[in-house]
Amino acid sequence: DVKVTQSSRYLVKRTGEKVFLECVQDMDHENMFWYRQDPGLGLRLIYFSYDVKMKEKGDIPEGYSVSREKKERFSLILESASTNQTSMYLCASGSSGSLYEQYFGPGTRLTVT
Amino acid sequence: KNEVEQSPQNLTAQEGEFITINCSYSVGISALHWLQQHPGGGIVSLFMLSSGKKKHGRLIATINIQEKHSSLHITASHPRDSAVYICAGFNFGNEKLTFGTGTRLTIIP
Numbered sequence: 001d002v003k004v005t006q007s008s009r010y011l012v013k014r015t016g017e018k019v020f021l022e023c024v025q026d027m028d029h030e031n032m033f034w035y036r037q038d039p040g041l042g043l044r045l046i047y048f049s050y051d052v053k054m055k056e057k058g059d060i061p062e063g064y065s066v067s068r069e070k071k072e073r074f075s076l077i078l079e080s081a082s083t084n085q086t087s088m089y090l091c092a093s094g095s096s097g098s099l100y101e102q103y104f105g106p107g108t109r110l111t112v113t
Numbered sequence: 114k115n116e117v118e119q120s121p122q123n124l125t126a127q128e129g130e131f132i133t134i135n136c137s138y139s140v141g142i143s144a145l146h147w148l149q150q151h152p153g154g155g156i157v158s159l160f161m162l163s164s165g166k167k168k169h170g171r172l173i174a175t176i177n178i179q180e181k182h183s184s185l186h187i188t189a190s191h192p193r194d195s196a197v198y199i200c201a202g203f204n205f206g207n208e209k210l211t212f213g214t215g216t217r218l219t220i221i222p
Contacts, residue, residue, distance in 0.1 A: 009154075042117075042199070042212040088154055100144055100203040100210060101161060107154030 003027070004093050004105035012111045019078040021108050023091030029103075030096035032074035034058075034066060037088040037107075049074055050096065081112045116142060117202045119213035127221055132187040134198050134216045142202035145183045146210070147174050150197040159185070159198075192220045 007022035023032065031050050035043040045058030047066040055066050063085060067075045074093075078085055088109050092102040116139040126132055136145065144163040150156045160167045160174040162183070167174050176183040187194055197215040204211070
C-alpha cells in the first residue's frame with residue numbers, strides 16, 4: 001500500500017511565523033503535490049514537483065514556497081504566515097506515468113492566529 | 114464556472130438507502146477520479162475511470178463520456194459511509210487534475 005505521511009495533523013501558528021509542512025512518501029514516486037482545501041472551493045494546487053530539486057507552480061503559489069531535496073520528501077514553506085493561509089493542507093504523490101493517479105496524505109489543519 | 118461540478122452539495126439518507134452522487138465536467142476532461150474524505154481529513158482513492166463502470170463492494174462508479182457525466186452509487190448505505198465524496202477530472206491535454214467541491218454524505222442509523 002502507498003503510504004503518504006504528513007508531519008502534523010494539527011498546527012497553530014502566529015501571524016508572521018515561518019511554517020514548515022513536511023510530506024514523506026514511501027513508494028518511490030517521482031511526482032509530489034501540495035494542495036490546500038477550503039470550504040466551497042475544493043482542493044487547489046499550490047505547487048508540485050516531478051523530480052528532486054524540481055518544482056512547478058500550481059494555481060495558487062503566492063505566499064508559499066517548496067523544497068524537494070530528497071525523492072521521498074516534499075516540504076511546503078510559508079515564509080510569513082498570514083491568517084488567510086488558515087486551511088487544510090494535503091500532500092499527494094504519484095508515479096511519473098501519470099499526473100492523474102495521486103495518493104493523498106492525512107492532511108494538516110493549519111490555523112494562523 | 115468550475116470545470117467539475119458535483120451535486121448535491123449535501124445529502125442525508127437513512128441507513129440502507131441507495132445513494133447517488135453526480136459529477137458533471139467540461140470539455141477536455143477525459144478521466145474521472147472519485148475520492149472519499151472522512152472527518153479528520155485523509156483522502157482515499159475509490160475509483161479512477163475513463164469509460165464504462167467500475168464496482169468495488171457496495172460502491173459503483175459510472176461514466177458517460179458523451180454526456181460528460183459520472184455518478185457514484187452506494188448500495189445498502191451504512192453510517193460508516195458518511196464522508197465527503199469528491200470527484201476530480203483529469204485533462205490529459207494540460208495534465209491538470211481539477212477537483213469538485215465535494216458532496217457531504219450523512220447516513221443516519
